[in-house]
Structure formats: C-alpha cells, structure tokens
Amino acid sequence: MTTQDPVSAQAALEQEIAQLIIDTLNLEHLTVADVAVDQPLFGEGLGLDSVDALELALALQKHYAIRIEADVKASRKHFATVASLAALVQEQRSACGS
Amino acid sequence: MAEHSTDKQHWAAQRERGSFWLMKLTAFGLRLLGRRPMTPVLYGIVLYFFVFGRRARHNVRQYQDYLAQWSGRSELRPTLRSVFGQFMAFGESLLDRLDAWHGKLKLSQVTLHDPDGVRQRLMKNRQGGRGEILVGTHLGNLEVCRALAELGEQVPLNVLVHTANVAHFNRLQSAAGDHQLHLMQVSEMDAALMLDLSQRLDRGEWLAIAGDRVPLQDGRRVVVDFLGHPAPFPQGPWMLAGLLRCPVNLMCCLKIDGRYQIHLESFIDAPAWDRRQREALIKGWAQRYADYLARKCLLAPRQWFNFHPYWHVDAPLPATGENDAQPRRVAP
Numbered sequence: 428m429t430t431q432d433p434v435s436a437q438a439a440l441e442q443e444i445a446q447l448i449i450d451t452l453n454l455e456h457l458t459v460a461d462v463a464v465d466q467p468l469f470g471e472g473l474g475l476d477s478v479d480a481l482e483l484a485l486a487l488q489k490h491y492a493i494r495i496e497a498d499v500k501a502s503r504k505h506f507a508t509v510a511s512l513a514a515l516v517q518e519q520r521s522a523c524g525s
Numbered sequence: 526m527a528e529h530s531t532d533k534q535h536w537a538a539q540r541e542r543g544s545f546w547l548m549k550l551t552a553f554g555l556r557l558l559g560r561r562p563m564t565p566v567l568y569g570i571v572l573y574f575f576v577f578g579r580r581a582r583h584n585v586r587q588y589q590d591y592l593a594q595w596s597g598r599s600e601l602r603p604t605l606r607s608v609f610g611q612f613m614a615f616g617e618s619l620l621d622r623l624d625a626w627h628g629k630l631k632l633s634q635v636t637l638h639d640p641d642g643v644r645q646r647l648m649k650n651r652q653g654g655r656g657e658i659l660v661g662t663h664l665g666n667l668e669v670c671r672a673l674a675e676l677g678e679q680v681p682l683n684v685l686v687h688t689a690n691v692a693h694f695n696r697l698q699s700a701a702g703d704h705q706l707h708l709m710q711v712s713e714m715d716a717a718l719m720l721d722l723s724q725r726l727d728r729g730e731w732l733a734i735a736g737d738r739v740p741l742q743d744g745r746r747v748v749v750d751f752l753g754h755p756a757p758f759p760q761g762p763w764m765l766a767g768l769l770r771c772p773v774n775l776m777c778c779l780k781i782d783g784r785y786q787i788h789l790e791s792f793i794d795a796p797a798w799d800r801r802q803r804e805a806l807i808k809g810w811a812q813r814y815a816d817y818l819a820r821k822c823l824l825a826p827r828q829w830f831n832f833h834p835y836w837h838v839d840a841p842l843p844a845t846g847e848n849d850a851q852p853r854r855v856a857p
Contacts, residue, residue: 452800479800481768484716485723495716502716 441513444487448509451486452479464510472508480506487512493519560620571616575609581832585611588829591752591836592822601826611827614780618830621780622668630669635778635785643774643789650729656681657726657772660736660762660792660814663830664821665779667735670787681730683707683722685761687740712740714764723769733776736762736814737831748838749812752819756836763810766796767803773810775817779825788821 445462448454452475466472469480483506484495493516495502505515554563575582589603589611601607624630637644643659650656659682661667686708711718722732738759739746745760766773773793779786792814798806822829 478764478768478803481714481716481719485719485768488716488720489723494720 437513437517440516441509444512444516445509447486447490448473448483451482462509464513465508468506468508468512487516491516491520493522495519560624563620567616567620568613571609571612575612578612578832580834581612582608584832584834585829588752588831588835589826591754592819592826592829595753595819596823598823607827611829614827615830615832618666618668618780618828621666621785625666625669630785635669635787637787637789639787639789641774641789641791643776643791647731650731653729655726655771656729656731657774658762658766658769659731659733659774659776661733661776662737662818662821663735664737664818665777665825665828665830666785667778669785670776670778681707681725681728683709683725683730683732685709685711685732685734687711687738714761714768719768722765726769726771732765732771734762734765735759736775737818747808747811749808749815751815751836752822754836755838756815757838758811758815760807760811762814763796763807766793766810767798767806770796772796775814777821779821779828781825792817 441464442459445459445464448462448468449457449459454473462473469475475483480502484502487493488495495505495515505511554566585608586603589601589607593599593601593603621630639645646657661670684707687710726732736759739757740759740761745764746757747760748755748757750756751758762773765771772791772795775788775790775792777788779788793810
C-alpha cells in the first residue's frame with residue numbers, strides 16, 4: 428500500500444489512532460503526544476469506560492472499514508493500549524482484504 | 526415466603542408461557558371462528574389468568590394506585606373491577622394484535638397523531654437518507670404499530686428485543702404471515718452490533734426499541750421518577766441514540782373509545798454528548814421519557830401492559846435463567 432518501511436507505517440497508524448481517540452471522545456485537552464502508545468486506555472490510564480470503548484470501536488470500524496467481533500478476552504486485549512489497537516486494525520485490515 | 530421471592534422475579538426471567546398459549550389459542554380460534562365468537566372465550570381465558578395470577582394482580586393494583594395518587598384523580602384508584610379491566614384490556618389487545626398481523630386492521634381505521642411529521646420522514650427513507658430510532662412502550666399496543674409500519678408502509682424496521690421470550694412470538698408471527706419485519710435479539714451492545722445498527726441506519730432503515738423495560742443481563746439502568754415513585758428505566762435507547770448520533774422519536778398506540786390512535790412525536794433531534802455529561806444526559810432523557818409515559822397513562826389508564834413489578838429499584842439481577850446469551854463486554 429505504501430512504500431514506507433513497516434516501522435514508520437506502524438508509528439503513523441498509531442498516531443492516527445491516538446488522534447481518532449481524541450477526536451471521537453472529545454478529549455480536547457490532550458494531544459497525540461500525550462497519549463503514549465503503551466499507556467493503558469481504561470481505568471488508571473486514560474480513564475476511559477465501556478461506553479467510550481463502544482464509541483471508539485464504532486469509530487475505528489467505520490474509519491478503517493473493518494469489523495471488530497466482540498470476543499470478550501480478545502477485545503479486552505485489543506483495547507488495552509494504542510499500540511494494541513493499531514495491531515488490531517492492521518490485522519483486521521489485511522483480514523478484510525482491502 | 527416462596528410467593529414473596531417469585532414476586533421479585535425480573536420480567537425477563539418470567540416465562541411468557543401463559544400469554545403464549547393464550548395467544549396461540551386465540552390465534553387458532555380467530556382463524557377458525559372469527560373474532561366475535563372468540564370474545565366470550567377470551568373472557569374465560571382472561572378470568573383464568575386474573576384468578577390465578579396473584580402476582581400480576583398485585584402489580585396492576587400498585588400501578589393503578591400510583592397513577593391515582595400521582596394524578597390526584599381518585600376515580601382511578603384500584604378496585605377489583607378496574608384491575609380486572611386492565612387484564613381484559615390486555616386480552617383485547619392480543620386479539621387486535623392478531624388482527625393487525627393478518628392485515629385486518631387497516632391504516633385507515635387508525636387515527637394518527639403526528640404533529641412533528643415523523644411518518645413523513647419514515648416514508649421518505651424509502652428513497653434514501655439516514656434512518657431514525659423509534660422508542661415504543663408497553664403502554665397500549667406496540668404490536669399494532671409494528672404491524673402497521675410493516676403492512677402499511679413497507680418501511681424496513683428493525684425491532685430490537687432483549688429476551689429469549691421473543692422466540693415464542695416469532696413463531697406465532699411467522700405463523701401469522703409476517704416475514705419481513707426484522708426482529709433482532711440483543712443481549713448486550715457490542716462493537717459488532719453497533720456497526721451493524723449504524724449500517725442499517727445509513728441504508729435508511731429504522732430501529733425500534735422499547736423504552737420501558739430494563740434488560741436482564743447488562744443492567745444498564747437508570748432510576749427516575751415515574752408516577753411519583755423511583756423506577757428503573759433502561760438506558761439502552763438513549764445509549765443507542767448517543768452512540769449512533771441518531772434522532773429519536775416516540776411511538777405509542779392507544780385504543781381509545783374502541784379506536785386505535787397512534788401517537789408519534791420527535792423526542793431528540795440531534796443527540797450529542799460529551800463524555801463528562803453523558804450520564805446526566807441519559808438520566809435526563811430517561812426522566813423526560815418517564816414523564817411522557819405518565820401523561821400517556823392518563824389517556825388510557827388500563828392499557829399499561831407491564832404486569833411485572835415495575836418499581837423495583839434495587840432488585841438484584843437474577844441468575845441467568847432461560848436466557849442463553851451471556852454478557853459480553855467490548856473492553857474492561
């Protein structure tokens with residue numbers, strides 16, 4: 428899809444997702460730089476809750492034309508951090524054969 | 526004691542076996558005999574449920590009592606006769622429901638109160654545009670609305686329901702010739718469901734959901750004042766509205782002087798929330814909805830077809846009964 432090397436493509440995706448989180452949840456007091464890729468999104472970390480997760484899941488699915496199946500254990504893992512979300516998006520994008 | 530503990534049963538955990546057999550019997554009788562000879566039979570069946578349904582009798586009495594107190598209208602106070610009247614109204618609504626499914630109840634026989642032009646928007650969605658949400662109630666005859674929407678308008682309507690009980694009604698409905706209406710059994714909102722609903726709205730389909738019953742599993746409820754007493758209401762409709770950024774309309778179908786009236790009105794034009802005020806917003810919408818219901822109850826006091834304990838604020842969630850789906854969370 429791009430000629431970027433995988434590492435910077437990964438970083439770009441992570442930035443994009445951090446921005447999407449900020450936009451979707453109106454976290455206007457934050458910038459992408461404030462959201463570390465390995466910072467927990469829920470609970471102690473960014474303090475998101477399960478409704479935020481739903482908003483975010485919907486936004487991600489629409490933005491990347493992917494489908495997130497709600498398997499409890501898997502989604503818990505996928506929604507842990509920006510990095511894990513990026514991994515999920517990448518995995519789903521290739522699975523959806525874009 | 527045993528009686529007491531069954532009193533506390535959640536509506537969704539109660540099997541609707543009784544009303545299923547009642548409906549099946551009346552459906553059969555109607556097909557065979559027509560409506561008129563069935564009426565005395567219906568009286569018999571309703572009398573049976575009245576006599577043996579101690580729990581339901583108690584709940585109906587409580588509702589009528591609260592309604593009378595809240596409205597200050599002493600003529601609404603419960604009596605044996607008025608409680609039986611509410612059971613009878615339910616029986617009658619079952620007959621009407623079947624009539625509606627058979628297409629015997631025509632749109633022309635129904636008075637439509639639609640000051641906000643909800644129906645026009647619904648019709649317009651046949652040519653595209655984004656769908657909307659209809660919030661219905663078990664006050665009056667929800668099924669008549671559904672049937673009319675389906676038979677009269679041919680608008681794709683997705684009805685979101687919570688319980689496994691629905692399987693009964695599905696069987697009956699398919700026997701009654703309804704195939705197009707899309708009933709979706711929803712036990713918990715998850716990411717895939719949200720996407721699905723969002724795509725349906727984008728295709729111009731509408732969503733219908735009841736606003737007056739709390740789902741069993743995920744306990745998303747909000748306690749608001751209803752008829753002067755705190756009662757748990759579902760958060761579901763308002764969550765959907767906020768998450769899907771979708772306008773909400775209210776729908777209510779009452780039988781008044783022997784004639785059905787469908788009341789439609791806009792409720793939330795453009796739901797938008799900030800996550801910090803989300804909880805307060807949901808509570809505000811639920812309270813406004815409860816106030817709306819209270820006003821409608823006065824139009825048709827005996828058509829409150831929630832026969833389960835309604836003002837059960839701290840009822841513990843019962844262990845999963847016959848519902849096979851387990852709660853699912855998209856994230857911690």
